[in-house]
Amino acid sequence: xxxxxxxxxxxxxxxxxxxxxxxxxxxxxxxxxxxxxxxxxxxxxxxxxxxxxxxxxxxxxxxxxxxxxxxxxxxxxxxxxxxxxxxxxxxxxxxxxxxxxxxxxxxxxxxxxxxxxxxxxxxxxxxxxxxxxxxxxxxxxxxxxxxxxxxxxxxxxxxxxxxxxxxxxxxxxxxxxxxxxxxxxxxxxxxxxxxxxxxxxxxxxxxxxxxxxxxxxxxxxxxxxxxxxxxxxxxxxxxxxxxxxxxxxxxxxxxxxxxxxxxxxxxxxxxxxxx
Amino acid sequence: xxxxxxxxxxxxxxxxxxxxxxxxxxxxxxxxxxxxxxxxxxxxxxxxxxxxxxxxxxxxxxxxxxxxxxxxxxxxxxxxxxxxxxxxxxxxxxxxxxxxxxxxxxxxxxxxxxxxxxxxxxxxxxxxxxxxxxxxxxxxxxxxxxxxxxxxxxxxxxxxxxxxxxxxxxxxxxxxxxxxxxxxxxxxxxxxxxxxxxxxxxxxxxxxxxxxxxxxxxxxxxxxxxxxxxxxxxxxxxxxxxxxxxxxxxxxxxxxxxxxxxxxxxxxxxxxxxxxxxxxxxxxxxxxxxxxxxxxxxxxxxxxxxxxxxxxxxxxxxxxxxxxxxxxxxxxxxxxxx
Numbered sequence: 040x041x042x043x044x045x046x047x048x049x050x051x052x053x054x055x056x057x058x059x060x061x062x063x064x065x066x067x068x069x070x071x072x073x074x075x076x077x078x079x080x081x082x083x084x085x086x087x088x089x090x091x092x093x094x095x096x097x098x099x100x101x102x103x104x105x106x107x108x109x110x111x112x113x114x115x116x117x118x119x120x121x122x123x124x125x126x127x128x129x130x131x132x133x134x135x136x137x138x139x140x141x142x143x144x145x146x147x148x149x150x151x152x153x154x155x156x157x158x159x160x161x162x163x164x165x166x167x168x169x170x171x172x173x174x175x176x177x178x179x180x181x182x183x184x185x186x187x188x189x190x191x192x193x194x195x196x197x198x199x200x201x202x203x204x205x206x207x208x209x210x211x212x213x214x215x216x217x218x219x220x221x222x223x224x225x226x227x228x229x230x231x232x233x234x235x236x237x238x239x240x241x242x243x244x245x246x247x248x249x250x251x252x253x254x255x256x257x258x259x260x261x262x263x264x265x266x267x268x269x270x271x272x273x274x275x276x277x278x279x280x281x282x283x284x285x286x287x288x289x290x291x292x293x294x295x296x297x298x299x300x301x302x303x304x305x306x307x308x309x310x311x312x313x314x
Numbered sequence: 315x316x317x318x319x320x321x322x323x324x325x326x327x328x329x330x331x332x333x334x335x336x337x338x339x340x341x342x343x344x345x346x347x348x349x350x351x352x353x354x355x356x357x358x359x360x361x362x363x364x365x366x367x368x369x370x371x372x373x374x375x376x377x378x379x380x381x382x383x384x385x386x387x388x389x390x391x392x393x394x395x396x397x398x399x400x401x402x403x404x405x406x407x408x409x410x411x412x413x414x415x416x417x418x419x420x421x422x423x424x425x426x427x428x429x430x431x432x433x434x435x436x437x438x439x440x441x442x443x444x445x446x447x448x449x450x451x452x453x454x455x456x457x458x459x460x461x462x463x464x465x466x467x468x469x470x471x472x473x474x475x476x477x478x479x480x481x482x483x484x485x486x487x488x489x490x491x492x493x494x495x496x497x498x499x500x501x502x503x504x505x506x507x508x509x510x511x512x513x514x515x516x517x518x519x520x521x522x523x524x525x526x527x528x529x530x531x532x533x534x535x536x537x538x539x540x541x542x543x544x545x546x547x548x549x550x551x552x553x554x555x556x557x558x559x560x561x562x563x564x565x566x567x568x569x570x571x572x573x574x575x576x577x578x579x580x581x582x583x584x585x586x587x588x589x590x591x592x593x594x595x596x597x598x599x600x601x602x603x604x605x606x607x608x609x610x611x612x613x614x615x616x617x618x619x620x621x622x623x624x625x626x627x628x629x630x631x632x633x634x635x636x637x638x639x640x641x642x643x644x645x646x647x648x649x650x651x652x
Contacts, residue, residue, distance in 0.1 A: 116382035295622035
């Protein structure tokens with residue numbers, strides 16, 4: 040039954056769904072598409088997706104399944120490990136049309152996942168929900184199926200986290216554009232974030248000492264781990280390590296600048312020679 | 315942004331005036347994902363096409379798709395691209411092909427195939443760019459995407475297909491003026507921003523703080539090793555060029571000596587009233603030595619330049635981190651002392 044299935048979604052998938060929704064035809068309220076990824080022991084890892092054109096009428100649904108197969112083939116050429124794991128739709132709820140589409144996908148893969156992204160922003164949030172289809176009914180009577188919600192988590196590859204963090208800056212800026220940042224600026228920002236985290240930890244400790252908050256054992260143990268993990272060095276050891284590292288880095292900088300100057304000279308000299 | 319999409323026609327601009335490149339978050343994320351998957355798989359470069367539009371002096375990139383590996387025989391690359399673009403058009407994705415992207419290690423991308431591809435792209439589509447995505451730097455926490463275009467001089471040089479030093483001097487081209495960097499900005503629509511705020515709650519906090527890492531040795535080692543390889547290559551090219559120069563000088567001396575001998579003989583014959591020897595074509599006797607092509611050394615110099623720049627940047631950033639640690643240490647000692 041796989042009710043303990045967890046769905047792990049990569050940010051790319053969400054970006055793609057939002058983009059497909061923004062580009063939908065004027066008469067469509069909903070957009071659907073296929074989810075691609077891998078399944079491993081009850082955990083479904085959704086890494087990619089694409090949009091499939093479809094039309095919904097009162098009592099029937101038309102989706103271009105050839106298109107879906109074609110695009111899936113094209114994608115397989117690039118990435119042979121991604122398989123169809125389910126389908127997605129925008130909107131708030133699971134409609135009756137969904138079960139029809141879900142049946143189709145059940146033919147394509149084993150136990151498909153249905154993911155909804157609420158782009159209509161009901162309840163002022165964009166809800167991300169996933170469902171699995173579960174047959175219900177009494178034995179001997181009519182049986183039907185029900186969409187049961189399962190847990191959704193966001194997971195990222197390392198570089199994806201960096202990408203998302205950069206894109207997140209557009210949320211707060213007023214001109215809605217952001218440039219990839221220079222190194223030093225990012226280091227400065229990371230240190231600022233660390234400082235604010237340290238401040239909140241300090242505030243918590245102060246509160247506990249003054250008796251304003253209940254001490255929590257787990258937090259206390261984590262704090263002890265953290266304090267113990269700072270390497271203990273005598274001042275001389277630190278001086279040594281610091282100086283030798285600085286010397287190494289300065290030497291490398293000098294060498295690379297020297298190389299650059301030599302390149303320039305080399306270029307000018309070869310061009311100057313007239314024969 | 316949505317209103318200008320379908321109705322903007324691309325006017326041919328002869329003054330390649332793209333001031334900046336604007337990428338959608340979606341295109342950036344797809345590039346990141348593709349490059350990451352390729353690099354963990356088989357260490358090859360990831361390549362793909364960029365789709366978008368040109369709006370005044372800005373190149374908007376709204377989507378991208380990866381190319382299949384080149385050794386896949388079953389479908390031609392052209393066919394794949396056409397099939398992909400036709401399908402994307404069905405779902406209203408911009409289908410103008412405005413450039414291509416490639417992943418690179420340490421941003422080292424300059425190579426002959428890249429020059430050729432960009433040349434073909436730029437001659438067929440005026441405003442195309444190549445976007446380079448740096449895998450190593452992004453893994454360390456700095457998202458690095460850069461867009462490049464060939465300068466007009468580079469295009470001229472490639473068209474002439476002549477890479478002799480004289481040609482290069484005439485065009486005033488050097489390894490620094492091959493590519494022009496175009497600034498990139500990232501833009502997201504409002505709905506995407508809403509989605510991002512949702513994501514912010516769901517992503518665990520600790521990821522992405524790797525760039526405070528103090529360990530520099532491994533990265534530096536790798537970069538320095540690549541730098542040394544390139545310098546060796548450049549050295550070989552320089553040796554070749556020097557050898558060519560020496561050969562030319564020697565040839566000239568030989569020519570000179572031959573001419574002198576000739577004129578001496580002629581003078582002697584005239585004295586004896588005999589007809590002078592016929593003038594012989596010097597070029598047939600002393601075949602001109604071909605000038606070595608300067609294209610390869612130029613590319614290698616460009617690569618070395620990129621490496622040195624990256625190394626300097628990396629070192630300055632590590633210095634900053636070390637000084638932060640020192641400040642913390644002095645604060646700790648200051649507190650511990652009394």
